[in-house]
Amino acid sequence: xxxxxxxxxxxxxxxxxxxxxxxxxxxxxxxxxxxxxxxxxxxxxxxxxxxxxxxxxxxxxxxxxxxxxxxxxxxxxxxxxxxxxxxxxxxxxxxxxxxxxxxxxxxxxxxxxxxxxxxxxxxxxxxxxxxxxxxxxxxxxxxxxxxxxxxxxxxxxxxxxxxxxx
Numbered sequence: 001x002x003x004x005x006x007x008x009x010x011x012x013x014x015x016x017x018x019x020x021x022x023x024x025x026x027x028x029x030x031x032x033x034x035x036x037x038x039x040x041x042x043x044x045x046x047x048x049x050x051x052x053x054x055x056x057x058x059x060x061x062x063x064x065x066x067x068x069x070x071x072x073x074x075x076x077x078x079x080x081x082x083x084x085x086x087x088x089x090x091x092x093x094x095x096x097x098x099x100x101x102x103x104x105x106x107x108x109x110x111x112x113x114x115x116x117x118x119x120x121x122x123x124x125x126x127x128x129x130x131x132x133x134x135x136x137x138x139x140x141x142x143x144x145x146x147x148x149x150x151x152x153x154x155x156x157x158x159x160x161x162x163x164x165x166x
Contacts, residue, residue: 039079092141
């Protein structure tokens, strides 16, 4: 019996502890509300960035010029994709400075967190790629990746704007 418990419970996680089951259910019960907030915030941030003078391009499927917009509308009729990239005017230094000035966003490679996240893909998650491979993947020195969270949208937009102003 000890061997079965040790192997199944410790090594494979066959059962949840009661407190973990409770936490999991709490998160599952509020998932739809959190996803709605992610989508709502993301659409507003995408609209904001697509009109911002310091942004060259926003890569989000909700935008009319995105090559996959029809698929986005078909498969996500209520919106989706809280993770997206954009390129700011300038190069890697400007992207890094922008990221460093953000106050609400956390500098993490995670995605779809409750909190808003930011990363510079060229120097972190994709740093093992060559310059040619980065460009092939659409990752430029001035590319920034956002994962928009559930914070108040006014706070998110304020943070982005103050980071652009320097």
